[in-house]
Amino acid sequence: MIYAYVNGTPKLTADDLKDPQSSMIYDMNDEFITYVTSSERREYVKIDDIPELVQQAFISTEDVRFREHMGIDMKRIVGAAVANVQDGFGAEGASTITQQVVKNSVLSSDKTLERKVQEAYLAIQLEQKYSKDQILEMYLNKIYFGSGAYGVATASKTYFNKPLKELTPAEAALLAGLPQRPSSYDPFLHPKVAEERRNTVLHLMYKNGAITKQQKEEAMKTAVTESLSKEKTKRLKYDAFIQQVIKELKEKGVSERAIYEGGLKIYTTLDPKAQAHTEKVLSTEEYVNYPNDKFKAGVALLDTKTGVIRALGGNRTSGDQNIEKGFNYATDITRQPGSTIKPILDYGPAIEKFKWSTYKQIKDEELEIDGWEAGNWDDDFHGDVSMREALVHSYNIPAIKTFMEVGSEDAVSFAKQLGIPIKTAHPAYAIGGFGKGPSPLELAGAYTAFGNQGVYHKPTTLRSVKYPDGYETKYESKPVAAMHDYTAYMITDMLKDVVKSGTGTLAAIPGLEVAGKTGTTNMPDGLDQIKKGSSDSWFAGYTTNYTAAVWTGYDKTTAESYLTPEDQKIAKYIFKSIVSEVSKDKKTAGFSKPKSVEEVYINKDTGYVTKDENGSNVTKELIVKGTSLKEMTAPVKAKKADKKERTKSNKNNKEKNKDDKKKDSDKAKEEEKKKEDEKQTEPPTTKPEDEADPPPPQDDNPDDPGTTPEPEDPPTVPDPPPTEPPPTTDPPPTEPPPADGGEGTGTGPGAGTSGTTTTP
Structure with a gap:
């Protein structure tokens, strides 16, 4: 067997050994688009020009017996073997510097017995052909240090803007610690982690006699940022997408060294035209007028049928600009989702569990939950409304009632099937009152299932990876039946109305069937005097071909940086521009009704099914085939729940029932007084442990191209996102009651801060 492994070993060439092989x-069309790093920066340096201090920093860190072994280190092999027996093969490596040169030149990074045998064989061959200094020179010029820098000389200039001979022990140690995980130890992005890693290297250098105790102590006192260069690096082409590719490769066990130095051929799902247009929409004002340069946006564009990622817009900075390494707003934000969560936590689970019709009646009335008075964006109650009306107009109280009827456990289970990472949920979650919400990528992934007959695919950028030795690993996102096809179609049909006549009309695309949902969040505490302002604005929507989710907002919402009513339209404009462009010259089918769904016509005046399809005040609704029509109009009653999810009857209603013998005029006065009191009531005080949680978001108003639309509650990166603002007549936001020790992923029945109501 060993002979067979050795016999299949690839050959090393001088070119393989000298130059690092960038992946x-x-x-998606198998066309080369870019290297993993931006324009590569390489400066080759001879071993005689590399100071002994720098050489010893790497030898102490990577291979302390480098000058003694013959290419493999038996002591390290024994130590690794023990770890592998205890924790499984591949748990710990024993690669020497020589083996790393071999592995990064021609072999894959797979931790298989065959690869380790070939690696050892080639390492011994390499030691027989080259001197130790030559091998160390290859290694120090080949390895990747992050920020596009290959080789130690380039890294010295990249991070410190100085030649190798001027490096201090602290600087040499920092460089020696980078190759293991260049992005994780990046001193620009992670100075604390980089400093810990540097200090570990300094300890090893002292232990192996490379520096004195005094040098070690002085170096450890030096802040890692003290001597860093301020030079900015140029953004990589398709930066947001490539960031996600690298992230996924790491998650699948591919080492950073293999990614940056292994000469991999990485085949992705990228649609270059879609990516280029997405970046153009975000970085120019050719399609959207942005308020200022601080305004942020994140976009994820997926294939509805397969869930693969076609484009990511991670920032509003042009790829031609030199910038500091940036935050990926398409994948990294965890802001409140506002009303975009309602199909996922409320109405989707209700159809799935109870087979509700789209005409299911839900009473929109006063609702108090453990001291938190829930409200709608228009500060009004609408009586019995259908599930369709509640979703189209983004009323909060029907959504909360629906969530409570479903139950937290089943709602969370439904969301998890769609890739939304929450562990628990309270009533405030029903309207987007999360402490930590989904990213645009996660939200887009969830919405693909509604447009794909209930089948969910985890979003991915990867198709396959080929290694220099010919080894190939293929990747695919397996389909998951997240819900019945009737649930997906009925949600889709209602979301089509959101775009046709509800809160999302500005996202409508002529000639395409589009389903989607808006979401906004309120201003944070202390800024609620800005009545029509909002922290974030979302739009998530889909056709049968593409699904996109867009977030817009600021890093931190302040009195100077917040979303005005006009700014709140931008998420819809971005969606419309991108989806309409990628849909050009491509046939887009309409959403097909499955056999499990039947259409019925309802006379809204009587509430009964009618055969008169064209009658006045007749609406077409959907039911699950085989369900009873008797339950179609039965209203959802306020359901009592344990602890935090209790629904309390309004005290004023109780008093009104007791006083039913009073004259009608007295009743009217009492009701008037009650409304006034509610407006003046202060929200309940939150518990100290819940102070960091944001309030639930608010509802959206229907879009009117000629008038200012209602703001939505969006989440922000640094701060917990406030919720969506109310419409034209903005009611004072109410604060939810404190949560009962739930997960930190969101607000409880009111585990948020004050001033939140959810918006569509």
């Missing part, structure tokens, strides 16, 4: 990225 290449290919698009």
Whole structure:
């Protein structure tokens, strides 16, 4: 067997050994688009020009017996073997510097017995052909240090803007610690982690006699940021997408060294035209007028049928600009989702569990939950409304009632099937009152299932990876039946009305069937005097071909940086521009009704099914085939729940029932007084442990191209996102009651801060 492994070993060439092999990225059409790093920076340096201090920093860190072994280190192999027996093969490596040169030149990074045998064989061959200094020179010029820097000389200039001979022990130690995980130890992005890693290297250097105790102590007192260069690096082409590719490769066990130095051919799902247009929409004002340069946006564009990622817009900065390494707003934000969560936590689970019709009646009335008075964006109650009306107009109280009827456990289970990572939920979650919400990528992934007959695919950028030795690993996102096809179609049908006549009309695309949902969040505490302002604005929508989710807002919402009513339209404009462009010259089918769904016509005046399809005040609704029509109009009653999810009857209603013998005029006066009191009531005080949680978001108003639309509650990166603002007549936001020790992923029945109501 060993002979067979050795016999299949690839050959090493001088070119393989000298130059680092940057991994290449290919698009959905197998066309080369870019290297994993931006324009590569390489400066080759001879071993005689590399100071002994720098050499010893790497030898102490990577291979302390480098000058003694013959290419493999038996002591390290024994130590690794023990770890592998205890924790499984591949748990700990024993690669020497020589083996790393071999592995990064021609072999894959797979931790298989065959690869380790070939690696050891080639390492011994390499030691027989080259001197130790030559091998160390290859290694120090080949390894990747992050920020596009290959080789130690380039890294010295990248991080410190100085030649190798001027490096201090602290600086040499920092460089020696980077190759293991260049992005994780990046001193620009993670100075504390980088400093810990540097200090570990300094300890090893002292232990192996490379520096004195005094040098070690002085170096450890030096802040890692003290001597860093301020030079900015140029953004990588398709930066947001490539960031996600690298992230996924790491999650699948591919080492950073293999990614940056292994000469991989990475075949992705990228649609270059879609990516280029997405970046153009975000970085120019050709399609959207942005308020200022601080305004942020994140976009994820997926294939509805397969869930693969076609484009990511991670920032509003042009790829031609030199910038500090940026935050990926398409994948990294965890802001409140506002009303975009309602199909996922409320109405989707209700159809799935109870087979509700789209005409299911839900009473929109006063609702108090453990001291938190829930409200709608228009500060009004609408009586019995259908599930369709409640979703189209984004009323909060029907959504909360629906969530409570379903139950937290089943709602969370439904969301998890769609890739939304929450562990528990309270009534405030029903309207987007999360402490930590989904990213645009996660939200888009969830919405693909509604447009794909209930089948969910985890979003991915990867198709396959080929290694220099010919080894190939293929990747695919397996389909998951997240819900019945009737649930997906009925949600889709209602979301089509959101775009046709509800809160999302500005996202409508002529000639395409589009389903979607808006979401906004309120201003944070202390800024609620800005009545029509909002922290974040979302739009998530889909056709049968594409699904996109867009977030817009600021890093931190302040009195100077917040979303005005006009700004709140931008998420819809971005969605419309991108989806309409990628849909050009491509046939887009309409949403097909499955056999499990039947259409019925309802006379809204009587509430009964009618055969008169064209009658006045007749609406077409959907039911699950085989369900009873008797339950179609039965209203959802306020359901009592344990602890935090109790629904309390309004005290004023009780008093009104007791006083039913009073004259009608007295009743009217009492009701008037009650409304006034509610407006003046202060929200309940939150518990100290819940102070960091944001309030639930608010509802959206229907879009009117000629008038200012209602703001929605969006989440922000640094701060917990406030909720969506109310419409034209903005009611004072109410604060939810404190949560009962639930997960920190969101607010409880009111585990948020004050001033939140959810918006569509």
